[in-house]
Amino acid sequence: MLKHIGMTLAGFGGQLLLSLASGILAARLLGPDMRGELAALLLLPLTLQFVALAGLPHAQTVLVSQRPNQASTITGTTMLLALLPCLVTVAFGLAAIPWLLEGTGLQHHAAWLLICLLPLFTLYSMPFNTALGLKHYGVYNIYRVGISAVYLAAVLLALWRPEATVIGWGYVGLMALFGLPLAYFICHRYIHWPLRVDRSLISPLYHFAKPTFFSQLPQILGQRFDQFVVLAVLNTTALGYYTIALAVGQMFTSLQQSVGTLLIPYLAGSTHDGRNPVLLFGSALRVLTALSAMGVMVLGVLLPWLLPLLFGQAFAPAVPVATLLLAAGALMGLHTAFMDGFRGLGLPQLPLKSEWFALLCKALVIAVGVLWLGQPTLIEIALLACLSTLPALVYDGLLYHRHVEPLGLQWLLRARGDAYAISLKVRDVLAIRALRVKTIKKN
Numbered sequence: 001m002l003k004h005i006g007m008t009l010a011g012f013g014g015q016l017l018l019s020l021a022s023g024i025l026a027a028r029l030l031g032p033d034m035r036g037e038l039a040a041l042l043l044l045p046l047t048l049q050f051v052a053l054a055g056l057p058h059a060q061t062v063l064v065s066q067r068p069n070q071a072s073t074i075t076g077t078t079m080l081l082a083l084l085p086c087l088v089t090v091a092f093g094l095a096a097i098p099w100l101l102e103g104t105g106l107q108h109h110a111a112w113l114l115i116c117l118l119p120l121f122t123l124y125s126m127p128f129n130t131a132l133g134l135k136h137y138g139v140y141n142i143y144r145v146g147i148s149a150v151y152l153a154a155v156l157l158a159l160w161r162p163e164a165t166v167i168g169w170g171y172v173g174l175m176a177l178f179g180l181p182l183a184y185f186i187c188h189r190y191i192h193w194p195l196r197v198d199r200s201l202i203s204p205l206y207h208f209a210k211p212t213f214f215s216q217l218p219q220i221l222g223q224r225f226d227q228f229v230v231l232a233v234l235n236t237t238a239l240g241y242y243t244i245a246l247a248v249g250q251m252f253t254s255l256q257q258s259v260g261t262l263l264i265p266y267l268a269g270s271t272h273d274g275r276n277p278v279l280l281f282g283s284a285l286r287v288l289t290a291l292s293a294m295g296v297m298v299l300g301v302l303l304p305w306l307l308p309l310l311f312g313q314a315f316a317p318a319v320p321v322a323t324l325l326l327a328a329g330a331l332m333g334l335h336t337a338f339m340d341g342f343r344g345l346g347l348p349q350l351p352l353k354s355e356w357f358a359l360l361c362k363a364l365v366i367a368v369g370v371l372w373l374g375q376p377t378l379i380e381i382a383l384l385a386c387l388s389t390l391p392a393l394v395y396d397g398l399l400y401h402r403h404v405e406p407l408g409l410q411w412l413l414r415a416r417g418d419a420y421a422i423s424l425k426v427r428d429v430l431a432i433r434a435l436r437v438k439t440i441k442k443n
Contacts, residue, residue, distance in 0.1 A: 015141075018148035020310070022155045023247045027240075027311040029155070029162040036240030038164035040101060041110050042171075043227060044093050045117040050220040052089035052118055055213030056082055057129045058343055059205045064133025075130045076195030078205060079123070086122050090115055100228070104236060109165050116172045124175065124183050130191055143183065150179045211348040218359030219339070219351075223332070225362055226385040230378070233370060238378055244315050245322035245382065246329075248299075248307060267344025278405050281341045285400075286415045288337055292330040300326055321382040328386040331393055338396040342404075350399050358392030 027035050060078040064071050093114045101107050128143035154170035230242045267277045299306075303323055308316040335358065339351040365388035370376050376384075401407045 015144045015148045018145065018152050019247070022148070022152040023244065024310050025152075025155045026158070026167065027244055027315060029158045030164060030240075032240040032314055033237050034162070034164045034240075035243060036236035036238065037104070037106060038167055039227070039239050039243040040104065040231060040236050041106055041113055041164055041168045043224065043231070044097065044100065044110065045114045045121075047220060047224050048089045048093050048114070049118060049121045051217060052086040052122060053082055053125070055209035055211075056205065057125060058212045059207075059209035060126070060129045061133040062208055062343070063201070063204060064130050065135075068134055070198075070201070071130050071134060072191050072194075073196045073198045074133075074201060074205075075126060075191055076197045077199075077201045078129070079126050079195065080197055081202065081205060082122050082126070086118055090118050093118075100231065106164075109168060113168050113172065117175070120172065120175045120180060124180055127183055127191060146179060146182060147175075150174045153178075208348060211352045212343065214352050214356075218355040219336075222355070222359040222362045225359070226366060226381055229366055229370065230381060233376065233381075234378070241315065241318040242321060242378055242381075244307070244311050245318040245325050245378075248303065248322040248326060267341060277345055281345065282405065282411060282414065284341065285334070285337060286412075288334060290415070292333060296326055296330045318378075320379050324379070324382040324386045328382070328389050331386075331389040335389065335392050335396055338400065342399070345404065347403060350403060354392065354396055354399060357395050358389075361391040362388040364388075 026038060030038060056078050060074060063074050067074065094111055097107050097110050097114070101110055124147065125143070128140050131139040131143070151171055153174050154167050157170040158166050160166075227239065227242065227246070230239050267281060300323055303326070304319050307319050307322055311318075335354075339354065342348070342350040342354075362385070366381070366384045369380070369384040373380055397407055405411070
């Protein structure tokens with residue numbers, strides 16, 4: 001597992017660096033005003049992308065893990081099932097755009113970007129879900145890095161013409177010309193082509209996808225709820241500041257999502273590997289909590305100096321907002337790890353309960369706060385977003401305690417064993433590397 005964690009961390013690091021580079025370039029090229037316009041253009045496609053897939057990626061991953069010999073058929077069937085929800089979601093997005101972007105002059109571009117990006121994102125992700133189910137983590141991390149690289153290339157187009165619409169259309173064109181062909185070329189060796197469709201797989205796919213979708217829907221809406229509030233209550237310039245703060249705040253969320261992604265196939269296939277899924281889940285949660293706490297403390301101290309240095313002095317007002325969203329991102333990352341762990345254990349009904357509870361808490365806290373404040377500032381919206389994550393995490397712990405294993409002092413004390421096991425594995429890896437180097441030198 002240590003090798004797979006290393007691959008995932010490498011993929012996370014590559015994705016983080018590329019996302020950071022594209023965020024810095026976009027902020028410096030566009031400034032707060034047009035950076036907010038870019039966020040407004042991409043907000044709906046990136047949100048509805050997950051809704052359009054309707055829980056099928058997790059169902060595809062789990063089913064491939066359980067039936068690796070049917071990987072090609074599962075991929076083809078899942079791809080066909082994703083087409084109808086994708087079309088329905090595009091129609092919904094087109095109806096929402098005039099209301100959401102009223103008075104901005106961005107409606108035309110936003111509508112066509114939505115129509116183009118949603119099918120591209122859907123087709124791009126399908127073969128990599130199969131690679132994840134087959135535990136080809138290197139291939140899966142190419143997917144994560146690849147989509148960030150395509151976006152960075154789109155941002156680089158703004159060197160010639162710094163406009164939000166240039167980046168949006170560049171993203172569409174580069175994804176169609178390079179991202180999609182590369183995805184299928186890389187995965188060709190891991191999936192037996194041609195892809196086939198088997199009607200008998202529709203029932204098991206939907207059996208898992210249905211509760212997963214209804215748990216993912218509030219998760220995706222909750223992740224972007226505050227951005228929609230900023231856009232509706234304030235303006236695109238405020239959204240530009242908030243987007244930069246959110247990008248910094250979500251650094252550790254990406255790390256936690258990476259480990260959560262590993263948990264699904266590992267826990268789903270643990271009975272075949274002879275591992276105890278409950279112990280594996282608990283160990284992952286403890287390690288994630290420790291890493292997140294240390295990361296938030298270190299980055300929180302550096303933010304007042306680091307954010308203006310990277311994104312430009314024009315974004316210095318976003319520092320207090322970014323500090324709050326950093327804490328909120330770490331908490332929500334742990335929540336995401338809980339959800340993926342429950343799914344990997346074959347308990348998709350638990351994320352269904354928790355995600356709706358989390359969305360309800362976030363919507364209530366932010367809505368009541370906005371109404372009470374009247375005209376809230378960015379930092380007040382960020383504070384409300386941070387506070388709204390706490391009830392969800394408490395509820396996650398309660399579900400874990402009831403359905404997985406008891407939480408208590410004994411559970412916490414296992415952290416010493418986690419640290420010892422990790423140190424032994426790291427020591428073994430270093431010893432093997434040293435032996436290889438020594439052997440090479442002798443030869």
